[in-house]
Amino acid sequence: MKPGLAKRDYYEILGVDRDADADQVKKAYRRLAVQHHPDKNPGDKSAEEKFKEATEAYEILKDDEKRRTYDQFGHAGLSGAGAGPGAYGGANGFDLSDALRAFMRDFGGGGGAFDEMFGATGRGRGHAGPSGGADLKVRLKLSLEEIASGTEKKLRIKHLVHCTECAGSGQTKGSKKTACLQCGGVGEVRQVTRSIFGQFVNISSCPRCHGAGEIVEKPCVQCRGDGRIEGSSTISVKIPAGVSAGNYISVSGAGHAGPRGGPSGDAIVLIEETPHESxxxxxxxxxxxxxxxxxxxxxxxxxxxxxxxxxxxxxxxxxxxxxxxxxxxxxxxxxxxxxxxxxxxxxxxxxxxxxxxxxxxxxxxxxxxxxxxxxxxxxxxxxxxxxxxxxx
Ligand SMILES: [Zn+2]
Ligand SMILES: [Zn+2]
Structure with a gap:
């Protein structure tokens, strides 16, 4: 969202009435998100914008508190002080990885929009258990010749990979696990913040067990219990003809590995264009x-x-x-x-x-x-x- 540009109405974006219930909001979002999902529209900037826009609208309208604030004060209410980092109303909107995460959180894995898009062979992201790895942004310079007819590139990327010593588990063989006391084994902590707009609940990964819900007695020496080490891989990226600078292609599972065997994030390959001689x-x-x-x-x-x-x-x-x-x-x-x-x-x-x-x-x-x-x-x-x- 460019500064100074009027933001579209969240109800209009999702195409629902102002009195739509939670189920209607969710269904409308799901339909739009599946249609415009970047994995289904590689390199399509306008689809990416629509996906982000729909996700932002959904994040607000699915949350009773935020929706009330929005109904009362509009966009200004959400970008105001006290809305907190979880409120997505800020001048910068939110970025693609936020949007992808939000989508995966509510629709990833276990049947649903995700399977609908990719068949039943999903990456299994978004399930309960160890949290997923972060996405990785990679820049890729292309010549006009490569852009003109499309190409396939091999990229060497540095990222966190599952530890070779413990196979990502983070524990020494035979080590016992106990439930994390801080989060009671859930892996999440809830933090309630109050502001003039009401009460916001932020749910974040437990800082003690990093979302695993359990504590390992004897952590792996090589990865210090994280289950990940620094590594590198070569990935292959298919670039369709006609891409422009600013387009991106996401490569599923090629981002950072998740801690303690958690699923890997995606590599987001950002296209750049090398100026041509003639x-x-x-x-x-x-x-x-x-x-x-x-x-x-x-x-x-x-x-x-x-x-x-x-x-x-x-x-x-x-x-x-x-x-x-x-x-x-x-x-x-x-x-x-x-x-x-x-x-x-x-x-x-x-x-x-x-x-x-x-x-x-x-x-x-x-x-x-x-x-x-x-x-x-x-x-x-x-x-x-x-x-x-x-x-x-
Ligand atoms: Zn290890
Ligand atoms: Zn914990």
Whole structure:
């Protein structure tokens, strides 16, 4: 959410009435979340935004206290002091990993939206037991050539992996476990904060047992009972054609391992675009500048121009003006969604000869006298033509 941009109404986002009950809110959210989930829409920025937006709305409307505050004070009430870190109303909204976690918490595993999306072979996240590992953000620079037709990349990532000594359990072989006294074996602690907006309950992982609910007598020496050690892996990431900087692809289970055998988080691969030597990207179109000589422009010529996948022949018609855009259809970037590709636009730049010999000067002088034509004035239509070429 950009600062200054009006936030959409939470009820409108979920498409429910203001008096919708908890069940209707949950159903509406579930439907939207499954539809826009990033794992189902890799690299789709607008789906990601919709997923985050819906999750934020759901987080507020499913909570009676927050919903009352929102009904009374709107968005301002939630971003106000005292709403606390769990209230998601802040100026920054919340980020993707918050949204993914919220979704997994209520719908992950054990049949439900998760299985619906991926078949019954889910990662088993969101179940009760040891908490999951954190997501890992990785940046990936891609060339325009790679973006144009899609690619597959192998990435070496450093992350926490399950301990090799104890296989992630965190305990030395034969060690006993006792229930954690701080959380009574539940693994969670509840903290109640009061503010002028009412009472908020924050549930967090127990700091003593880190969510496991039990304490190990003899912790593993290698991982000091955490069940994880630093490691690295190579992951393979499929990148669809047409991605842009800021898109991301999540690789399930490639993030940090969870403590004491807990499920791993995801690797979130953020796409970056390396600027190209000779091409400029405009959406899915590619702009290329082609210098030609004055005689080529006047008489016309056939030239070879590079594209993102190999060179092609281009006809420069006789009488081509400097600045003219010639279109190579379908030679741009493959559309991320739907079929087809953008175009390559070749902008012709007529090069004025310099360092003329006396013979050449004499010839041009003769031509000037013979032709005698004056260039027309550049009027509005010249610029309008330029602009319309870009719109395709
Ligand atoms: Zn260990
Ligand atoms: Zn505990």
């Amino acid at each position: 091409f400029e990207r405009h959406g899915d179109d590619i702009l290329y500048a082609l210098p030609i000589s004055f005689s080529q422009a006047a008489l016309g010529d056939s030239v070879i121009v590079p594209t993102l996948n190999g060179s092609v022949k281009l006809t420069v018609p006789a009488g081509t003006q400097s600045g003219k855009l010639l279109r190579l259809r379908g030679k741009g970037i493959t559309h991320l969604r739907g079929f087809g590709s953008g175009d390559q636009l070749v902008q012709v730049i007529v090069w004025t000869p310099t360092g003329l010999t006396s013979d050449e000067k004499a010839l041009l002088d003769k031509f000037g006298k013979l032709h005698g034509g004056q260039p027309p004035k550049a009027d509005r239509s010249f610029f309008e033509k330029l602009r319309s070429t870009f719109k395709g």
